[in-house]
Amino acid sequence: xxxxxxxxxxxxxxxxxxxxxxxxxxxxxxxxxxxxxxxxxxxxxxxxxxxxxxxxxxxxxxxxxxxxxxxxxxxxxxxxxxxxxxxxxxxxxxxxxxxxxxxxxxxxxxxxxxxxxxxxxxxxxxxxxxxxxxxxxxxxxxxxxxxxxxxxxxxxxxxxxxxxxxxxxxxxxxxxxxxxxxxxxxxxxxxxxxxxxxxxxxxxxxxxxxxxxxxxxxxxxxxxxxxxxxxxxxxxxxxxxxxxxxxxxxxxxxxxxxxxxxxxxxxxxxxxxxxxxxxxxxxxxxxxxxxxxxxxxxxxxxxxxxxxxxxxxxxxxxxxxxxxxxxxxxxxxxxxxxxxxxxxxxxxxxxxxxxxxxxxxxxxxxxxxxxxxxxxxxxxxxxxxxxxxxxxxxxxxxxxxxx
Numbered sequence: 001x002x003x004x005x006x007x008x009x010x011x012x013x014x015x016x017x018x019x020x021x022x023x024x025x026x027x028x029x030x031x032x033x034x035x036x037x038x039x040x041x042x043x044x045x046x047x048x049x050x051x052x053x054x055x056x057x058x059x060x061x062x063x064x065x066x067x068x069x070x071x072x073x074x075x076x077x078x079x080x081x082x083x084x085x086x087x088x089x090x091x092x093x094x095x096x097x098x099x100x101x102x103x104x105x106x107x108x109x110x111x112x113x114x115x116x117x118x119x120x121x122x123x124x125x126x127x128x129x130x131x132x133x134x135x136x137x138x139x140x141x142x143x144x145x146x147x148x149x150x151x152x153x154x155x156x157x158x159x160x161x162x163x164x165x166x167x168x169x170x171x172x173x174x175x176x177x178x179x180x181x182x183x184x185x186x187x188x189x190x191x192x193x194x195x196x197x198x199x200x201x202x203x204x205x206x207x208x209x210x211x212x213x214x215x216x217x218x219x220x221x222x223x224x225x226x227x228x229x230x231x232x233x234x235x236x237x238x239x240x241x242x243x244x245x246x247x248x249x250x251x252x253x254x255x256x257x258x259x260x261x262x263x264x265x266x267x268x269x270x271x272x273x274x275x276x277x278x279x280x281x282x283x284x285x286x287x288x289x290x291x292x293x294x295x296x297x298x299x300x301x302x303x304x305x306x307x308x309x310x311x312x313x314x315x316x317x318x319x320x321x322x323x324x325x326x327x328x329x330x331x332x333x334x335x336x337x338x339x340x341x342x343x344x345x346x347x348x349x350x351x352x353x354x355x356x357x358x359x360x361x362x363x364x365x366x367x368x369x370x371x372x373x374x375x376x377x378x379x380x381x382x383x384x385x386x387x388x389x390x391x392x393x394x395x396x397x398x399x400x401x402x403x
Contacts, residue, residue, distance in 0.1 A: 011141065035069045043379065046249060049205040051389040055231025060394060061097075063084025066375035073111065080105040083234055107144075109151065118153040124161060126192045126201025128161050128219030128230045131243075131287045131300040133318040138285045138302075139242030140217020140234040143203040161190045165205065184211070198222045213238055230287040243302055244277035246336065248359045248379045249392050276338055276357055279312050280304030290293075296322040300336075313354065332377075334364040355385035363396070373400045 043060035062085045069078035075180040082103040087095045109119030121144040129141020144151075149163025165186035187208045192201035201217040219232030282305040290297045298320035306314075320334035340354040363377030379394040 033071050035067070035403075037065075037067045037400060037402040039065045039398055039400040041065075041396065043249070043394035043396045045394065047393040049391045051385070057139075058087065067241045075108075075110055077108045078106065115153050117153070119149065119151070120147065121149055121163070122146055124159075124190070124192070126190075126203075126219050127194060127221040128201065128232045129198045129217065129234075129285065130221075130230055131285060131302065132230075132289050132298045133287070133300040133320045133336070134243075134246055134316075136243060136246070138217055138219070138232055138234045138283065139236070139240070140203055140205075140215055141201070141219050141232065142205075143192050143201050145188045145205075147186075149188075157195050158194055159192045159194075161188075163188055183221070194221075196223065211237070217241075226291045227358075228287075228289040230285075234283045234285065235281060236283075239279050239306070241278065241280070241283045243283070243285070243316070244279065246278065246302070246318075246338065247276035247357060247381060248336075248361055249381050249394055277312060278302040278304050278314070278316050279381055280306035280314075280336075282306060294323070296324075297318075298322075298334075312340070314341045315339040328367045330365040331362075332365065333360070335360045355383070355389065357381070357383050361396075371401055371403055373402070374398070375400075 012180045040062070041064075042062050045057055046060045047055065047057045049055035063082060064084075065082040067078075067080045070076065074318045081101065083099055083101045085097060085099050086105075088098050099386040105118060105122045107121045107124075109121070111117045122135075123142045123146070124144030124233055125137050126141045126143050128140040131137070143159070143163050145163035145165050149161050149162050152160045152396035154160075166186055186206050188203060188205040189207060190201070193199060196202070199221045200219070203216060204341035205215040206213045214237045215235070217232060217234040219230065221228060221230045245263070257294075284301075284303045284305070286301040288297075300316065300318040304314045316336065316338050318334060318336035320332065321348040322330060322332045324330045336359050338357040340356075359379065360382040361377055361379050365373060365375045374397075376395070376397045377394060379390045379392075381394075383390040
């Protein structure tokens with residue numbers, strides 16, 4: 001996530017597709033300040049036409065994301081919470097609508113001394129772990145903890161964090177749950193050094209005990225004029241590196257049983273993982289951003305080195321072209337491809353790999369004023385597999401208020 005208070009208001013309503021603002025846990029260039037944004041969005045409808053079975057159209061539901069942050073001299077806090085309102089099963093006309101609040105990031109940090117703080121954190125992202133087109137981070141790029149931590153900042157550029165994960169976001173112990181879970185201490189350490197020219201950072205989660213859930217990552221980001229390059233490596237003993245949903249239309253819907261036909265498996269290795277993601281014990285990630293007066297360009301890459309038999313993809317690539325037509329109006333188009341290199345699914349001609357999944361997403365953004373921005377676009381997504389393919393469309397719209 002990017003630093004918020006130095007330029008968040010301008011970024012949040014910019015026509016650039018890389019303008020999503022998110023807090024950076026009291027590492028802002030300003031010593032104090034506040035930020036708030038609210039984004040209401042919907043894909044309007046999801047149209048899905050599988051290779052086998054009848055086509056189907058359903059209401060896509062609503063999503064609302066609230067980001068709020070306050071940075072003070074002694075106390076800093078922030079929250080990034082998203083709730084969704086949609087059917088529990090979009091392909092069942094009789095299913096009920098649910099409200100889901102599960103996507104919440106937060107922090108509360110007290111500055112106990114000039115260079116030492118304590119607090120509760122959800123995530124603290126190092127810059128090199130970010131994929132700008134997908135707007136996601138590799139999980140090892142979280143150099144904080146999902147729990148209590150001590151944060152040491154001996155200089156303005158360097159941050160060191162040591163603490164304990166309370167929840168099982170990183171695969172560790174669920175201390176406060178009522179299930180029969182591993183109760184080992186989930187110890188985590190991380191560090192980040194960020195300057196205007198470059199940053200390096202990384203983390204190790206489950207360092208001392210609970211090593212079967214070991215997660216670690218190392219990342220770097222280089223800034224040169226209008227060019228930024230992010231690169232990183234993530235190792236996860238559980239195979240989940242945080243890149244589990246890289247398509248546009250939440251493709252776990254499109255791979256469930258539909259009219260008696262198994263399109264693919266949405267439960268990979270008995271885990272509730274999305275099909276359209278990158279998994280594996282060892283994953284390389286890279287991101288690129290380039291800004292010019294006439295256009296902006298971004299690119300993502302993720303590659304899993306674990307090319308064994310599994311029901312998910314090994315390679316993800318994406319590009320994003322953004323053209324600011326004027327100060328208020330912008331045009332953006334992005335696309336992605338997911339490729340599987342392994343033999344991992346039974347088709348009409350025996351065991352073979354999943355064919356590529358591709359998506360294209362053109363969008364127009366209009367900033368009414370410095371606080372209000374609107375966007376509308378068209379998503380076209382295709383599963384090209386000859387046995388389990390599909391065609392899908394949606395019409396995403398959004399309204400974002402920022403100050």
